Amino acid sequence: MSKLKIAVQKSGRLYDESMQILKDIGISIDNGRDQLKASAKNFPLEVFYLRNGDIPQYLKDGVVDAAIIGENVLIEKGGDIQIVQKLGFSSCKVSIAVPKSAKYASMQDLEGKRIATSYPNTVQQFLDKNNVNAQLHIINGSVEIAPNIGLADAIVDIVSSGSTLFKNGLKEVEVLLKSEAVLASSPLISEANSDILNIIKFRIESVLKGRRSKYVLLNAPNDKLDEIIAILPGMKSPTVLPLAQEGWSSVHTVIDKNKFWEIIDELKGHGAEGILVCPIDNMVL
Numbered sequence: 001m002s003k004l005k006i007a008v009q010k011s012g013r014l015y016d017e018s019m020q021i022l023k024d025i026g027i028s029i030d031n032g033r034d035q036l037k038a039s040a041k042n043f044p045l046e047v048f049y050l051r052n053g054d055i056p057q058y059l060k061d062g063v064v065d066a067a068i069i070g071e072n073v074l075i076e077k078g079g080d081i082q083i084v085q086k087l088g089f090s091s092c093k094v095s096i097a098v099p100k101s102a103k104y105a106s107m108q109d110l111e112g113k114r115i116a117t118s119y120p121n122t123v124q125q126f127l128d129k130n131n132v133n134a135q136l137h138i139i140n141g142s143v144e145i146a147p148n149i150g151l152a153d154a155i156v157d158i159v160s161s162g163s164t165l166f167k168n169g170l171k172e173v174e175v176l177l178k179s180e181a182v183l184a185s186s187p188l189i190s191e192a193n194s195d196i197l198n199i200i201k202f203r204i205e206s207v208l209k210g211r212r213s214k215y216v217l218l219n220a221p222n223d224k225l226d227e228i229i230a231i232l233p234g235m236k237s238p239t240v241l242p243l244a245q246e247g248w249s250s251v252h253t254v255i256d257k258n259k260f261w262e263i264i265d266e267l268k269g270h271g272a273e274g275i276l277v278c279p280i281d282n283m284v285l
């Protein structure tokens with residue numbers, strides 16, 4: 001039987017959440033990351049533990065069929081590799097930053113300047129788009145230090161909280177792209193393995209929907225039910241069941257995690273009591 005080969009980052013920021021999502025979709029992997037390759041016990045899947053930066057080439061060559069990888073790396077090195085699904089973790093930006101004291105009004109201020117980066121293709125494309133000529137210095141790590149040691153006038157690197165820029169006396173001036181971890185597929189994937197990847201995609205979608213939602217149960221006086229139901233943006237409509245106590249009902253529904261506190265306050269204001277909020281593992285719609 002065919003097995004899907006999937007690459008995940010061997011160590012680094014993507015590793016833990018990549019393994020967690022495979023676990024959450026019910027795939028049980030045989031080993032730790034000391035081996036470079038492992039098989040799933042209960043699914044036609046082989047996991048290859050690789051460097052994030054090397055994964056685009058493995059996808060292009062069809063050495064692996066799919067990968068969990070930073071979108072920024074795919075954009076830098078990916079060519080025609082297809083993004084199958086955004087995964088909602090490792091969110092960051094790739095941005096231009098300059099010293100806090102530098103005058104910066106527009107991209108034209110970078111004309112003739114030196115820019116240090118690990119993302120030369122992404123930067124060059126952005127410069128071309130803005131008709132700016134600049135000199136690129138390609139370095140693989142600690143990019144933010146470059147202006148302080150006189151190597152560059154500006155940098156392009158990953159920004160998340162902004163604390164690395166702050167610590168190095170830099171300010172963000174342009175955002176080139178926004179990125180998160182994605183599930184990507186090789187252009188050379190076989191039909192049989194595409195079918196397996198579709199099963200993985202379907203399961204991941206269910207897990208991600210579950211992570212974005214909460215299951216809410218509450219008790220409400222029957223004369224307030226219409227008002228309470230109007231507040232609840234359920235999947236279809238909430239389930240309403242009679243309680244043993246006359247004149248009261250139990251209402252069950254799913255709500256968006258981000259709107260949860262707002263909705264709870266409104267529900268209380270309309271007479272809801274005994275509100276229980278539970279996490280959801282999966283939502284299969």
Ligand SMILES: Nc1ncnc2c1ncn2[C@@H]1O[C@H](COP(=O)(O)OP(=O)(O)OP(=O)(O)O)[C@@H](O)[C@H]1O
Nearest residue numbers: 012013014051052053070071073090091092158160
């Ligand atoms: N500070 C951050 N916050 C959120 N996501 C980040 C951050 N830094 C990096 N990432 C994301 O995580 C990915 C992996 O980053 P990491 O620093 O672990 O490894 P890398 O140097 O890209 O990979 P490798 O060494 O495996 O080739 C990045 O490509 C990016 O998508």
Ligand SMILES: O=P(O)(O)OC[C@H]1O[C@H](OP(=O)(O)OP(=O)(O)O)[C@H](O)[C@@H]1O
Nearest residue numbers: 141142157158159160161162163164165
């Ligand atoms: O905006 P922040 O939250 O400070 O994150 C940005 C930093 O995170 C990444 O580095 P990482 O910590 O992974 O170390 P690295 O330089 O070894 O990649 C990235 O290269 C930035 O330097």
